[in-house]
Amino acid sequence: MYLNAHSYFSLRYGTLPPEKLVEAAAALGIRTLALTDINTVSGVFEFVKECAKAGIRPVVGVEFRNHQEPAYVCLARNPEGFAEINRHLSQYLLAGKDFPLRAPRFQYAWVIYPLARLDQFSDLADHELAGVRPSEITQLWRYRARLKPHQVVILQPVTYLDRRGFSLHRLLRCIAHNCLLSKLVEHETVREDEFLIPPDQLAHAFRDWQPVVRNTQRLLESCSFDFDFASSKNRKLYTPSREDDMALLRKLTADGLRDRYGEHHREAQQRVERELRVIEELDFTAYFLITWNIITYAHSRGYHHVGRGSGANSIVAYCMGITDVDPIELDLYFERFINPNRTSPPDFDIDFSWDERDEITDYIFKTWGRHHVCLMATYVTFRDRAAYRELGKVFGLPKFEIDALVADPAGTHRGEYTRYILNFAPKLEDFPNYLSIHAGGVLISEKPLYHYTGLQPMPKGFPICQWDMYAAEEIGFAKWDILSQRGLGHIKEAVDRVRENRQIDIDIHRIQDFKRDENIRRQLQAHETMGCFYIESPAMRQLIWKLQCADYLTLVAASSIIRPGVASSGMMAEYIRRHHNPADYTPVHPKMQELMADTYGVMIYQEDVIKVAHHFAGLTLAEADILRRAMSGKYRGQEEFARIEAKFFANCREKGYQDEVAAEVWRQIRSFSGYSFSKAHSASFAVESYQSLFLKTYFPLEFMTAVINNFGGFYKTEFYIHEARRWGAVVEAPDINRSEIPTTIEGHTLWLGWSLVKSLEDRTVQALLQQRQAGPFTSLEDFTRRVGAGLEQLIVLIRVGAFRCFGQTKKELLWLAHALANNTAGQVATGDLFELGEMEYRLPPLWQDEWEDAYDEMELLGFMLRSPFDWLAVETEGIVARQMPGCEGREVVIDGYLITYKSIRTKTGKPMQFGYFVDREGQYFDTTHFPQVMVTHPLRGMGLYRLHGKVVVEFGFPSVEIRELHKLPVKPDPRGIGTLLRIGN
Secondary structure: OOOEEOOOOOOOOOOOOHHHHHHHHHHOOOOEEEEEEEOOOOOHHHHHHHHHHHOOEEEEEEEEEEOOEEEEEEEEOOHHHHHHHHHHHHHHHHHOOOOOOOOOOOOOEEEEEEHHHHHHOOOOOOOEEEEEOHHHHHHHHHHOOOOOHHHEEEOOEEOEOOHHHHHHHHHHHHHHHOOOHHHOOHHHOOOOOOEOOOHHHHHHHOOOOHHHHHHHHHHHHOOOOOOOOOOOOEOOOOOOOHHHHHHHHHHHHHHHHHHHHOOOOHHHHHHHHHHHHHHHHOOOHHHHHHHHHHHHHHHHOOOOEEEEHHHHHOHHHHHOOOOOOOOOOOOOOHHHOOOOOOOOOOOEEEEEEOOOHHHHHHHHHHHHOOOOEEEEEEEEEOOOOHHHHHHHHHOOOOHHHHHHHHHOOOOOOOOOOHHHHHHHHHHHOOOEEEEEEEEEEEEEEOOOHHHOOOOEOOOOOOOEOOOOHHHHHHHOOOOEEEEEEHHHHHHHHHHHHHHHHHOOOOOOOOHHHHHHOHHHHHHHHOOOOOOOOOOOOHHHHHHHHHHOOOOHHHHHHHHHHOOHHHHHOOHHHHHHHHHHOOOOOOOOOHHHHHHOHHHOOOOOOHHHHHHHHHHHOOOOHHHHHHHHHHHOOOOOOHHHHHHHHHHHHHHHHHOOOOHHHHHHHHHHHHOOOOOOOOHHHHHHHHHHHHHHHHHHHHOHHHHHHHHHHHOOOOOOHHHHHHHHHHOOOEEEOOOOOOOOOOOEEEOOEEEOOHHHOOOOOHHHHHHHHHHHOOOOOOOHHHHHHHHOOOHHHHHHHHHOOOOHHHOOOHHHHHHHHHHHHHHOOOOOOOOOOOOOOOOOOOOOOOOOOHHHHHHHHHHHOOOOOOOHHHHEOOOOOEEOHHHHHHHOOOEEEEEEEEEEEEEEEOOOOOEEEEEEEEOOOOOEEEEEEOHHHHHHOOOOOOOEEEEEEEEEEEOOEEEEEEEEEEEOOEOOOOOOOOOHHHHHO
């Protein structure tokens, strides 16, 4: 008799996780229950599974509302009815329109109207019913002429369980409306009777209306939702038949096998055959072919991609060009990607440049159809104490109190309202707050998506489903992760710049050649990696230096051990030590050494977790995979995880391992939590690193230009420009006749782009570029007449030096700009329609200080176009970075310009920092700032510092342990009170 239950997927409205809703129903002896969340089916599949565990027959549907005004409840009679409901739901959500007040004529779904809705139409169709609450029984007489006896059912909404649940609902409604609790209006909340009334009480309320009770029971009995969770829901065929799919997959793989390995590579041929058998057996043929199609389209558009993740374990994927990772070279096993024991479906992670992903996504939608393609959703939940902040607003706390509450809930003063917040905030933990877009997940279904989900719009125009990746896995979807990153933007643009500037075409996928290239090897060994994907940070540069990394395999390991999980466990330092002394260590157990000989007995990959769990502790492969997923933060079943942990230790005792050995191995596994990397993933990152290294080795100026234009690297633009200058570039400020929106390169000259100039408006740049097509600007007056930029924009261009080609000083140009602005006030640009004579002005000599330009550059570009050491008001002192290795153990002084720093906390919670500086010769060096130094000599923002400390060399890597530091004085701004900026005001 429960046709209208809400879970917490009725966002900011419902108060019950599906599990708790079902648990409460089972406790009351309810045998049939309908979940009808408001305008969503997010919780349907979780609800169905929980009902199966509790012995409850599930009924599914949706309650349709317009702006919280109930319209009708729809219940699916069968899976086809569920699809009808979802199609109707999607149609109006995607159009952004209100639902019609009368539902369509469903063939396989019931429609139940609240009693009051009957005032708006006269009769009910065969699939339509009227729903009556216990509190509305006395109103039935008003509609007795319109309703037939079989058309009335019980409609008892369920939103909460008890008074505390009702209070939680009210708080959620306040959060939804961003209002104070005292301002919440009554019609925005449920009635106080919308709880799970026990069946006997509900039957008692309708004791005089037995036909209504029987109607309700018959209605529920007519509904079923037998869903096949096991079968694949992905598109099943790429060609018209499975046989043709397999024939095409074999052909593409065979062609790639010859290209990748030559004609007679027996091991590769055997592995290809083994993988193809598994792919066919598990019905992943179309999945591979669709991925190949997406990549083929991207290449036809000149786009670059990187295939990464566990898909790089597949030699078939390697032969098809989906990945550039050779699984034989790295001893990657296919079963990590696809095997019958995997607890979740595999997926390909395909990276494209940040500015190409939307077009690739659009291609997928247009190729396989909008009824079969959607983006994956994710639930943004009340996590990381978000509930405390939201409830603080509900109770009207001032911001400083909310900040203190969020920072330390336990230490907050118990005031009148904070008691309520501290009580209810933990109950909201992990409640879904709203739906958002998964980082890259795309689904392509065989049946129309309405069989599984409603669709709703997102800002970019691509619809999302209404559940997350965990629900997708549970019902049989394998997703594609279509991802974007700036690193590929660097690579793609660099290849284009080389073609334009050098007339050289590059095949950036010649990874095997890059691995054997001696010049690239030296570049890596010299840790010259600024701008290179994933290996440019100070920490990664240190690691490369300490490992003396000079080859691909070592870089793959480095890409994984840099992750926080390995580093925080102490295993990164141990790995480095063992790398240099492979015979000088004792493994925690001989079996661990046997399993991980290639990583010196140290777990550094997700695959190592599987190896250890299965071969060391005797867990099944399925259990080992659950453990692996938990370590990567992709598993939510805590009960199952606890069972596996217990079995791990029990098995270790059975195998005769000492308790301390088992505990140490488990500690290493746990240290991976949330940070572990698959080996294939690390290998894919290393491939992209090698592509970047190749470009920086042979085409450094084009590469740095691309890095500057794509932003998003580890460092500020200033330091990429510095790096370009280190490699021989002549860097020019933006020029009115040479610069484009991005930074460009001509020979060895970098012309900085307009995109770097602060306060310069887009319309000014567009007008400038359009007018320049008719010919170069010949003077400031010519520019003003043709472009029509206002005085403020003229001043920006003058101060950044854009008119320097006219041979006039900035102050002369500024006087002229004011004169031109006054003479042309209220006029619009005329282009070249009229040829007007230019005015002539005679100005007295105007004094100009060389440092005016530098300060203008710092204001408008964010950096100066000369060495920051020229800026010093004192003489520079001390050693330089290249001298540090020879000063090991000595106290030194070194002057440095701060590039960046990283703050961490020690095990005792005290703050410390690692600094990264450039010296007066333009070379980089590192510093360590321990807690006691940070108290007396903290870093005080960007700038030039005199650093005193001891040189420490670890595995050949030198750094300075700082004893004291002082920020150095710089030359003052010569513009003084009468700055050029003030002239413009």
